[in-house]
Amino acid sequence: MAVSPIPQVAGGTMQISNVQIVLMLIDEHLIADVTWRYWLTSLVLQPAVNNKRVFLPVALDATAFNLPYALREFNFLRPTGLPLPQNDPPGPSAALEIVVRSLLKQLTEALCRLLLGGRETPLVGNTGVPHTIVEGSTPKITIFLSHAKADGTMPARRIRDYIYSQTQLAAFYDENDIPFGAAFSRVLEANIGSSNQTAALIAVRSARYATRPWCRREFATFRRPRQEQTSPGDAERWTLNPTIIVDALDEGSQTFGLPEFGNAPVFRWAEEAQNPEEQVVTTILRDTLLASFHAAVGSCIPSAPDSIVLNWLPDPTTLLHIPRVRAATEDLRILYPGRGLSGLELDILDEFFPRLTLHSFEAMVS
Amino acid sequence: MSGGGKYRSRGVPRVIGLSVSYQRENLLARGLGLEHLRELLLRLSRPLLRHGASLAYAGHWRETEDNFTYDLLRMINAEQEDNSHGGADTGLNIGRLYNHSPWPDFLDITPRIEAQWINSCRIVRISQELAGIASDDRVSDGESQSDSNRARLNVALVLSAMRRMAVEGMTVAIPDVPSPETVPPISARVLLGGKLQGFSGFLPGVFEEALVALEHKLPLYVLGGFGGAAETLAQALLAPASIRPDAFSFEWHRANSSNFEQLVNFSQTCDLPSGVRTSAQALDALYQLIGSATSNLVAALNTGLNEAQTKELLTTRDMGRAVKLVLSGLKTKFGLELLPS
Structure with missing residues (x-):
């Protein structure tokens, strides 16, 4: 290399x-x-x-x-x-x-x-005035709920109701969250695409989720990494907002896997469990916090132009969204959060991307 | 109307010491009750607070109907809230309460109580150590309520120290804080009521407060028309100097106050902290000051009132008038302009 x-x-x-x-x-x-x-x-x-x-x-x-x-x-x-x-x-x-x-x-x-x-707004710097979380202009964190209505709305609705009754978050749930007269695709793009309006996405995977084009489009769009602005000569820095898949398949029902799900965590929904919606929301919030933290840490790690800094654990699906990785014409170093992927995962990634070397943040800063 | 300079004090922030206590019989004999006393206290205090003056009131913290600590605190809280919500009163510098709390009374003050009123009140704990009591002579907190001679003596010593510190001011060292906190001295003392018998110190509290105020030439407002020790003090100030009222004699107190003789006798067997006066010495000193004051009350009491007003304050039973006179005197002394009624 x-x-x-x-x-x-x-x-x-x-x-x-x-x-x-x-x-x-x-x-x-x-x-x-x-x-x-x-x-x-x-x-x-x-x-x-x-x-x-x-x-x-x-x-x-x-x-x-x-x-x-x-x-x-x-x-x-x-x-x-x-x-x-x-x-x-x-x-x-x-x-x-x-x-x-x-x-x-x-x-x-x-x-x-x-x-x-x-x-x-950059976190660095100080105005001499005490900072609070809510400075008056900080928008609510929005969580996008992607679900196939054809399979019923129950898990998604329970999660939405929990978000509104127990947290200060907002939920993007369905067409009621799209202004009358607005173009569906543009509103969705604005919410889950290039803007930072939506911090996380919860996909309720029911039997027909994989067959609904809008659902898949929502998920695929959201799980597309975004490139952050960097100075010339600096590493590329990419961020990905977290997703969680709520497995709401009925017993005995059948569906197929989706490549865009990648290594997103999966939560098994059980109606009889105690407060499953709380667990889902808490998990996605924690992942959102970690993603933000990792993005901030990544922006402080010194790196060379042949480095690409991520705020998520890489998987083939998300890496392929990065043009320099997909082109595979140069040797690159991928810096990712955490203490390091397992040997098995590294082997798999090496098979897909032989010109990449992967380094964890932990290894970089220690 | 803005909350600008019109209602501001011209002087530096002051601390006004209040000695107001409720004796049911005294007030009933004058057709007055607890509510009248409470009203007087609030009518007196509110304009002071609004002029940025603070109050020093050594009341206890038990929830009893004759305890004015909470009345004062509620008023200060309300004034602070009014001040913070915009409107006419916004921008006033509202005073606070200094609660000099003697051992062992402050043992009753829980963190919750202190935290609840922290923005309205600074509790100043006067410990045995602060009173100069040698470590071997201190009584443990667990034995503070005992009837032992040592405990009673230490209570009296702490009370004397507290009254002296209130007049002289003090600093309080705070762990890990670079400079000690300053508790300012009181600038004037207002006396009303007070026990003449059954007191806990070396002499009636109102007497001891009058003594240290006169010695430090502080403005002393004695509201003598409402009974109690303040009335006795007022009568002595107005009487011919040659007559020493009974209440200023050591013998009278020995005969009329339970436990007094026991305290005095025990104190004579102990090494007292330096500067502490025996009961007899303190009563003599007070009587001498009163004797010399009678020839020129205006100068001695230093209230900012003229002679007629000074005498009126010592005798009036009209609470509204008493309040007006005190505020008028304070205005003259410290530039505290009266609010419109």
Whole structure:
């Protein structure tokens, strides 16, 4: 292989963080503690050096809203299930589990919003003004629900209802989300194609999903990587928003596989399971957060022009969307998130793409 | 109407000390009740807060009907909210409450209580250590409610220290914070009611507060028309200097206050922190100050009122009038202009 050597990082360590997130777990003890109040106020008033600093206050009891003035006007994360019952035992309990789950969900959503917003406006830099997730103009995160109505609407509708009742997300569900008179294809393209309006897609794979051209078009369009703008001489950077396939096949029914699904994760829908819609939405949110994070990390990794930086785990379907990879006329290095693919996956990719070498972010920064 | 300079204080932010306590019999004898007292307190406090003055009130934190701590806090909260919602009052610098809380009273203050009122109130805990009590002489928190002589003596010592610190101001070291927090001294003291018997310190609280205020030449507003120790103090200020009222004699208190003699006797067997006066010394000092004040009340009380107004404040039973006089005096002293009624 004739790829250039991997660029070395001065000093042996790499500074890849440019956002400082202050997660404040606020209860009466913090509020009443003068030291905490002093340091939190200092943190708000002192500009971060080379960083954007974002505050995420979590209200653990009713006194949380008595934060110092500079922090009081933020919209707090408010996990459900609080206060805990008075007779709740110390340590893990069912009641505490509800609180933790709720907080994790809200936190994931908030971080998604932060990182997705940051992809459109650079996260680097500091205005001296405390940053919040919701700066007033940050749009809601939209999740596209791709489903074949011919097989019924139930899993998709339950997921949509959950999105609207339990989260601050938005859902693109069906033609009701398309303005009257608008061209279907253009609206879909705007939502799932080149723009950043939709952060993730949930495909409800029922028996006839694979036979519905609009469904397949939605999925294929969404799972097409997008090239980010980079400076001349820099590596190409590509991003892909996450997808999840909800397997809603009835027992004994038959369908066929779709190549565009690639290595997208699959969730088995079970009506009798407890809150399957919560699991689906939580999973896709977590993947969205990770995708945004990986895109941000990837943009900080030094690389040469013969490198292509991805924010997802590569598979043949998605790699083939990248023209330089598809052309197969040069040796290229693919940098991808995580700690590394398995040997089996690397072997398969090597068979498809013999001129590529694959390196994980972990290997690059360690 | 804007919230501009019209209602602003010309002076620096002040802390006004309030000693207001409810004695049912005193007030009933004057045809007054708890609600009248509460109204007086709020009518007095609201304009002060709106001028950026803070209040110092050493009330406890138990939910009892005669406790004014929560009334003051609710008012401060409401004023702060009005101030933050836009409209006529926006832009005012609303004062807050300094609650000097003596040991062991502050042991009742939970983090929840403190957190609930943190933006309206700074709780200043006066510990045994702050009062200068030697470590070997301190009583553990668990024994604070005991009837031991040591516990009673330490309560009295802490109360004296608290009253002195309120007048002199203090700094509070905060762990991990580079510079200590300053608790400003009070600029004036308002006295109303107060126990003459059954008190916990070396002398009635109102007397001790009057003593340190007079010694520091602070403006002292004695509302003598509503009974209690403040009335006794007012009567002494208006009486001829040659007559020493009973309530200013050590013997009278020994005869009329339960536990007083026990406290005094035990204190004589102990090494007291430096600067602490015995009951007899404190009563003598107070009487001397009152004696010298009677010849020139206006100068001694330093209230900003003229002689007629000064005497009226010491005797009036009209709460509205008393409030007006206090605010008028504070306006003269500190530039706190009265709000339109």
